[in-house]
């Protein structure tokens with residue numbers, strides 16, 4: 202039953218409230234409730250996320266405690282099946298010793314408010330995976346407008362334009378405001394999700410599971426999150442992407458086995474690796490254009 206109908210069902214004497222009509226009072230109350238509800242749903246500015254150690258798959262204790270702060274990109278590496286997605290899932294649900302790993306996640310140093318764990322809107326975490334896709338039958342700009350308006354942004358048009366520009370800059374193939382969401386390629390969809398999560402979503406933590414094959418400019422995507430002060434955790438098998446964070450977690454047998462901070466020597470190696478990667482991308486492009494490999498190879502400068 203809505204508020205106006207409830208008010209109408211009350212005895213007449215109780216409705217005499219100095220000039221308020223049932224409708225205007227119900228409207229006011231509804232606005233008040235909505236405002237409180239929206240305020241309660243907004244995650245406060247996050248200062249830190251701590252991941253307290255749990256147990257490996259064999260039950261042995263995990264050795265590392267992790268302290269993550271806004272603007273930090275943490276990469277997660279490890280063999281297939283080692284537990285990278287489990288770690289992301291623990292963060293996504295703000296685990297409290299109630300997942301197979303028994304990890305606990307603290308928000309600003311304390312156990313999180315249960316509503317941040319269980320209400321979709323109030324969650325602190327946005328997640329982007331290789332398998333995600335849009336199912337709405339809307340044009341890109343209409344979707345972004347809906348999101349901007351639901352966030353009650355003052356200049357929704359400007360916000361939509363910024364997300365669209367960032368998404369197009371990240372995607373290999375350009376697309377426009379009028380492109381239907383369902384016609385975006387995998388890479389374009391991922392680019393739009395990343396730009397939306399970075400620039401429109403209030404969620405302070407972003408989890409990314411394998412975006413490497415999506416045709417997205419990954420360096421640009423990560424910078425967008427860092428500029429917005431998000432905490433980013435990125436699980437990957439791609440060596441260049443694995444080296445792009447401030448820290449790298451090595452997962453083995455279900456537990457964080459090592460935490461590596463990139464040394465200056467490693468950063469230099471990473472730059473050389475990036476040059477190899479560009480050469481390989483050039484070869485790939487030449488093959489796509491139908492060039493013989495030896496001709497493309499002769500232009501390479503390692």
Ligand SMILES: Nc1ncnc2c1ncn2[C@@H]1O[C@H](COP(=O)(O)OP(=O)(O)OP(=O)(O)O)[C@@H](O)[C@H]1O
Nearest residue numbers: 256257258280281282283284285286287301302455
């Ligand atoms: N600490 C743990 N305790 C118990 N089970 C675990 C633990 N860590 C991971 N697992 C389980 O091991 C299985 C494989 O883990 P997960 O899917 O996270 O691996 P992954 O590293 O993401 O693999 P891939 O690279 O193939 O995606 C899952 O069923 C997961 O729930």
